[in-house]
Amino acid sequence: MDLELEKAIDEQNQEAVIEFTNRFQPYDLAKMLAELDHADRITLLSMLSVQLGAEVLEYLEPELQYRIFNRMQDSLTSALLNEMSSDAVVDMLLAIHPHQAKKLMEFLPTDYRDKINTLMNFPPDSAGSLVTVDYIAARISWTVDQALQHVRKIGRKAEIVSYIYVIGTHGELVGVVSLKEIILAEPGTKLEAIIKGDVVSVPGDMHQEEVADILAKYDLVAIPVVAPDNRMIGIITVDDLIDVINEEATEDFQKMGGSQPLSEPYFKNSIWGLFRKRIVWLLILFVAEAYTGTVLRHYEDTLSQQIALSFFVPLLIGTGGNTGSQTVTTLVRALAVGEVTFHDMFRVLWKEVSTGILLGFTMGVIAFVRAMFLGVNFEIGSVVAVTAVFIVIWASVVAAFLPMILHKLKIDPAVVSGPFITTLVDGTGLIIYFTMAKIMLHL
């Protein structure tokens, strides 16, 4: 909590507040505001310009935004709510109770309320859920000068003015022109003459991860979202897509660790919440792993005759699991960022099997050395070495094959997590081990 700011607020010294807030970014001011007591928060917002106040509000959690609006004078609520970018408004309205949302929406003019209602109907994680309607549109018949006047008129609320979207007679998106080009062009030039017609746009129901990929590919700062009839719904700005990229990577991380992804930042999850996200996969993996007990009981006689075989069980299946984990994480990520697709199946298998063979023989030699050091006889050492070769190759093949197949079946390949592949290799690896032992030791 900043004492200087608190003092200025308590003294109702607007000049000092403004002087203070000028020194910080809206993001930082939002952090400070969150730490003030509730009355001070509202006083602070009433002292800031509506534009800065709205920007600061946008960085707060939806619940806190609502609590602030709930205690504020109606005139200020109305001003701030109409100034906030529409994606932030939609996020807040979706997070609070429908009754509360309805009350707040009464502060919006009818046509804006309709737009907000449309946006609220897009499913979470869709392009539509990230849309802001605060973009600049121009008519195809306008001149550069008309467009620039339009920017001057409505540009203040626009989230991004880098692009001006050009609309045809039926409201359909026909092209885009950058503000840079508008400024560089002669004032009398028709927009028609300078627009780029091959505008990259996405439908409202596209998954947000795909939108982020497209934006990254074409190096855009914003991307227009269109309805099936090509009319513009709004735009998605790059800052929201950066958040999407980070969230999706975090989700994939958690999946690859063998857990259901957390939908909230770490500390927002209760102990009970963490438990529920983790226990599901722990149980699935336990059931799959339980198979190893059946395998080992099946080979009980072999084990009793050669108890030394048991010394190498964790080492061999562990090495297989590690190899599988390396391959699967590399491929799941390569599939997620589009470096690899299903068409590359055979190239991937070839690469992984070849690498697996190299790794297998290396680990075979090392395993033999380790067995000798542990003082077992030459025969058991040989079984361990040969098993190491086969387990490593086997793990590479399975770990390369499964994510590719799942990707083809439109199932998220991250289901094949490190723990999943480790578990799979454990049971099958034991079968390889004891089969080798029976053959090579004539048991």
Add this chain to the structure above:
Amino acid sequence: MDLELEKAIDEQNQEAVIEFTNRFQPYDLAKMLAELDHADRITLLSMLSVQLGAEVLEYLEPELQYRIFNRMQDSLTSALLNEMSSDAVVDMLLAIHPHQAKKLMEFLPTDYRDKINTLMNFPPDSAGSLVTVDYIAARISWTVDQALQHVRKIGRKAEIVSYIYVIGTHGELVGVVSLKEIILAEPGTKLEAIIKGDVVSVPGDMHQEEVADILAKYDLVAIPVVAPDNRMIGIITVDDLIDVINEEATEDFQKMGGSQPLSEPYFKNSIWGLFRKRIVWLLILFVAEAYTGTVLRHYEDTLSQQIALSFFVPLLIGTGGNTGSQTVTTLVRALAVGEVTFHDMFRVLWKEVSTGILLGFTMGVIAFVRAMFLGVNFEIGSVVAVTAVFIVIWASVVAAFLPMILHKLKIDPAVVSGPFITTLVDGTGLIIYFTMAKIMLHL
């Protein structure tokens, strides 16, 4: 390969080429160009406007860029090279042989060459390595109108015109103003009156991941990079930082899978390259896992007396490993995105231990049920159940503690990969298991 494009090029039909290229984004044109034969690539580039040609070139691999320049007429090389954004030029020059780089740099005017030389000296992965010098700077003494005229004059080559950076009398960065604000302001207004003085900037030697975090936090489209005396080196644009975010996540993925990160996209790695990245950790983990053999040999007598104990070895250590893997991936990611820091140590431990206790008791019950189904006696079933409880809790504690400590020691917490924690829990888990067995079975 596009036949329509190829035909137009072969017929030297510039009009058809331009009509064709107008329908695509530079990114898509770069893909098509890469598939043309070498002579056609050069013909195509000679037919495009210098601006579009340079944009297309920027999407190609450095080696291909160089091969194209190498075969081109000097006048075209000079035009395109000077039009390309400076970060793309630096990337290319660093990727090719110094002799080749020197030859190409002769096409650049002296002062630009000096700037490029400075940028080439920044280490890879630093802010400086991503800098482009194609930004717009204005003097603090200028009016809005002067600034706008300046944008008109030099804006064409600028990578981003959304922000205009305001420079003081000694070339130091004193503020920033958005193009939007310049357009909205009265022409005669002094820049001084509308600039934001609290400009977010980064030093050239800051790690690129940290720069990306700052940009994401403040929702910026570009961020200025400054020398220690606060003079501007250049800017980093959001598109380059999106690439950084994706690359860093990919690296962390590969590390968490227990492999050294690949520095190239998947298919660019040879089999031998993949082998070398993987064998290092496989060997380290093997040596660590080899310890399990020593533990098992130590308990050889216990094992011989109760061979059924061996049935549960993979199941128990596997469950411990899975729990550890869940915790460690969640925390390593939370540390990477800054959701958790070292100061949260005790909150994290508390959360993980509590969750671990819940998970442990659940798995203990399930393990007991499984043991009974496998037909072992009640005593062994109890040992398995109690061990499951302790192993799960133990794995949670270790997996929570280690990444936090490494983060504090400024070692990348991703070193504690899933396979690493699994290996660690394997050996220690066996000790827990046999200690329990000896106590509870009075062996």
